[in-house]
Amino acid sequence: MGVERIPRLDSFRAELGVWSRSAYCPNCSLPSSFTRSKGLAVWPEWRDELHMNWAAEGVILEVWECLFCHETVSVLHRSEHGFEQETFTAIVWPPQPVDELPPEAPTVTRSLFAEASGCEHQGYRRGAAALLRACVESILDDRDVSEGNLKVRIDALKDGDVDPDLVKDLHEARIMGNWSLHDALEFGADEVADVAALIEDAVQVLYVQPAQRERMRSSRANRRQEHKRGPAS
């Protein structure tokens, strides 16, 4: 049921001496192989990366070419303590599209989800986690489940015939949001992508499938009406 989400950013993490890699291509939207066309140090000095100090704070720009579509991806890496430590990575070209929920989802949920996706794909994972938690709250608001804290409100969905597995999934989003907000814990790209996929699944079950059933019901009713009226003369 769920949409397969490939983390766009993790595949382009800075790795010293790596000239080819597999990654999701933001141009052709396929898992592909890439070769590294260019790397430049852009801060604190603009210079060829061959002459930069890899152990110090700095920013490098890498250009990777997709071997399938031959278009390029530009990635910026910033390191505070040298490039063997974890770096902040952002894809600066092409512009990163946001994932959207289907139109059947509540407007507020769709807006929060799109913003969460923007954060997720730029590497702002705590922001993404907080916004995904807000998506769950907006779904509960939409369904008028308002009594108690978020944990109690999610559990209350079970009384409304919502599948217990789906309730469990919504708790996952709540917990990841709580830990990100209150304990400043940063989750991995895969974990944030997983929770985003859980929200997409929940929207399918709670909004898209009921809307589809309703559309089919009314088209059956229309057909019956037309049948009763008989063939047009």
Ligand SMILES: [Zn+2]
């Ligand atoms: Zn490509």
